[in-house]
Amino acid sequence: MKGHDFLITVKAPGKLYIAGEYAVVETGFPAILVALNQFVTVTVEESNDYGSINSKQYQENSLYWKREGNNMVFDNRDNPFHYILSAIRLTEIYAQSLNKEMKCYHLHIDSSLDSPDGKKYGLGSSAAVTVATIKALCRFYNLQMTKDKLFKLAAIAHLDIQGNGSLGDIAASVYGGWIAYRSFDRDWLKTARKIYSLRKLITLKWPALNIELLEPPSNLQLLIGWTGSPASTSHLVDAVSLKKTEQRVAYEQFLAESKACISRMITGFRSKSINIIQKEIRFNRHLLKNLGKLSTVEIETPLLHRLCDSAEAVNGAAKTSGAGGGDCGIVVIDKRLDTTELKRSWETAGIVPLNLHVHRVTD
Structure with missing residues (x-):
């Protein structure tokens, strides 16, 4: 399973809000979203010696890293990959809690969520890249991941970087289709993270969170x-x-x-x-x-x-x-x-x- 004969490719869709914007950032307030057929695609390939993260959208900013024990050590340079790094960090914490051996790998990201000249359409690219990265690494480390757990892991990773927002875009990327989404209590999550392990936290019921798949006329x-x-x-x-x-x-x-x-x-x-x-x-x-x-x-x-x-x-x-x-x-x-x-x-x-x-x- 070394080198080029072991490739994992996953994708996560972008989203648009249909209704309920602004109110949805408050705990327990609902919105309706839809997942769209534009995607962030993440490919993982195992590597023997060093790892890399690169993106078609940020070719001049590829990021290289190596392992020191279980830690990732990065070249010290600015990078546009905050959400990806947050997703990797949390997935690897979760993998280590299940006694998985940490490996090196090349992570390649491609996105169709922006216009050809790089302008954002507003389809939730940071949420989709977070979801796709976690999905890809869960497959890479052979971790069983339900949609509910994937949502929670991606929501934490995204919140660590963005600090605000409802996380409805994460829900659309994970569940797809038309969804009714009600945002969870972020103050509870802040406290719960100090009390529970990540492994435990993503199995708990999160206060006020509700996600329902809808079927349009x-x-x-x-x-x-x-x-x-x-x-x-x-x-x-x-x-x-x-x-x-x-x-x-x-x-x-x-x-x-x-x-x-x-x-x-x-x-x-x-x-x-x-x-x-x-x-x-x-x-x-x-x-x-x-x-x-x-x-x-x-x-x-x-x-x-x-x-x-x-x-x-x-x-x-x-x-x-x-x-x-x-x-x-x-x-x-x-x-x-x-x-x-x-x-x-x-x-x-x-x-x-x-x-x-x-x-x-x-x-």
């Missing part, structure tokens, strides 16, 4: 438009957080209304009603626009506004996706309707229709 079509300008989720979430203390009452109302909206939308999925889903997409757009005003953060940019209004004109329900401020907008529309004109109007406005589809995870 058969006539539902999801359209995605990209505005061409990337947005920083962490920065936008922080900006809203700063305002929530001084606007406590209004923020609490936003949370309550978002929770009720997502709950109704989930009912729409369960009863296979595109009308209910569309109605709640529109209501969620309205909530997010109000939150933007409240926080003085531009969630729905002029181009996203144009994307949404043009979709509404042809009976589609549309809103910003994720933190807004750029990136993508989504449209839920009856697939029997002709969307040729809509896409043409997007292209005229400088909005790129992304030819993406929902991805279901089978393994």
Whole structure:
């Protein structure tokens, strides 16, 4: 099993938020996401003497390391691989707790989650690379890994680097398809990490965490438009957080209304009603626009506004996706309707229709 005859390749999908953004960063508040057929692919190949981490996207920044006992020792240089390194660290801690022997390996990462010229679409590349790295190393070290455990391990690795966020993008990458996600109590996790071993922690029930797979109505079509300008989720979430203390009452109302909206939308999925889903997409757009005003953060940019209004004109329900401020907008529309004109109007406005589809995870 040495050298070139032992290759492991895994992939993890990107994601988009359908509804429930911003509220989902609070413990127990729900959102709906979808996994898409654009992937981060990770390949692991065993090596005798030294290890490497390299990426097609960061060719000039390949990273080399060697073993000293069980520790990885890196060349001392800047690197763009924080999430990958965090994923490796946690997976190896877990592997060592199961008495696995540490090995050297070459890790190769390839991503289709950004545009060809390197701009981010906002499809959750840091979450997908975290999930794919852990999946690949679990196979490499022959570790049995359920989706629930994979989610928890990847959530911890991601949180160690990002520090905020709901981890819904990790859930979409792990479970695939359409999901309803409710975020866990991060304060509990902070305390629990001091008390439990990693091995124990990923078997525990995490307070408030809930992940449910949804089946959309058969006539539902999801359209995605990209505005061409990337947005920083962490920065936008922080900006809203700063305002929530001084606007406590209004923020609490936003949370309550978002929770009720997502709950109704989930009912729409369960009863296979595109009308209910569309109605709640529109209501969620309205909530997010109000939150933007409240926080003085531009969630729905002029181009996203144009994307949404043009979709509404042809009976589609549309809103910003994720933190807004750029990136993508989504449209839920009856697939029997002709969307040729809509896409043409997007292209005229400088909005790129992304030819993406929902991805279901089978393994």
